[in-house]
Amino acid sequence: MTYSGAVKVGGPADVHELQDLMISKVAVGPMDNNAYLLRCRATGEQLLIDAANDAATLLTLIGDDGIASVVTTHQHGDHWQALAEVVSATGARTVAGREDAPGIPVATDVAVDDGDTVTVGRVSLTARHLVGHTPGSIALVYDDPHGHPHVFTGDCLFPGGPGRTTQPAEFQSLMAGLEERVFTLPDETWVYPGHGNDTTIGTERPHLAEWHARGW
Template sequence: MTYSGAVKVGGPADVHELTDLIISKVAVGPMDNNSYLLRCRATGEQLLIDAANEPETLLRLIGDDSIASVVTTHRHADHWQALAAVVGATGATTYAGAEDAEGIPVPTDVPVRDGGAVRVGRVELRARHLVGHTPGSIALVYDDPHGHPHVFTGDCLFPGGVGNTRDDPEAFARLLHDVETRLFAELPDETWVYPGHGRDTTLGAERPQLPEWRARGW
């Protein structure tokens, strides 16, 4: 089946099968968060992005092969409600942006900074530090050698705009700047975007809207 990225709470995962990596996307309640399970085809090692909620749903998705690591994209509580349960069940190594680690109640084993590498088996993801939604939000970029890049943006980039900056003009300007310079300026239009909530998009679909976002201020 063709991957669409359309998932709903209580529904099945949608699976994006790449040459070296399998990406499973699932939605969990009550805030319709997306969690992503990445599996290296060569080694079978798995990594979870955002143990948002519903630990039973996430552990069922993870399955008997467990996970080696879990990345929390930022410190907002809706993105780590299941983290303690998932780590307790799997013993996974925890990663988060260095500036957000203190706001996550489960200890962060590996604080991540801009450009830092996060590996799942033989696959490497690179962190991009994006300030504004929180001080330490990170996006994870997988530059697929067999195709276009893929980026997991947490709550920093969605279809139609950047993440919530709570009507703070300085925070909005910083987030838009970081998204423009560290994602749009470095990655091609074909880059697939996996956000923390809702449907997927591509950088090409969003790029023409950047001037509108800047003008409206959110």
């Protein structure tokens, strides 16, 4: 079955099967957040990106194998409503960007900076620190040795533009970070955002000047 990344609250997960990694995407309410379960094919170890809400849905997705860690992409409350329950049920270590960790009410075990590595089994992802939507948002880049990269952008990049900012300086900072640390990836790079449908870097790249001009 072909992966589309189109999911809805209450519906099934969509699974992107890569050679070394399986990525399961599910939507949870009440704000249509995306959560992503990554599973290393070689070891079976699992990692969850954003325990946003609906702990029962997430724990069902995780299954009996549990998770080694859960990454919170940023400190906004809609991205960690189920974090305490998921951590309590699984014993997973918690990971977040250093600057946002104090704003997450579940203690962060591993605070990451730009360029740090986050692992799931034998698979490595690189953290990219993006300032603007929040002070410590992180994206995670998986540079698939068998294909194109994949990037989990939280609320920093969506189809059609960057994440929400409230001040011009925040917008400029977020755009600069995206251009320096995300849009340096090739056009084929698959983008998994914190809400809504997926996209690719190539789909969004032609609109950078438009985003700068409109200021959001």
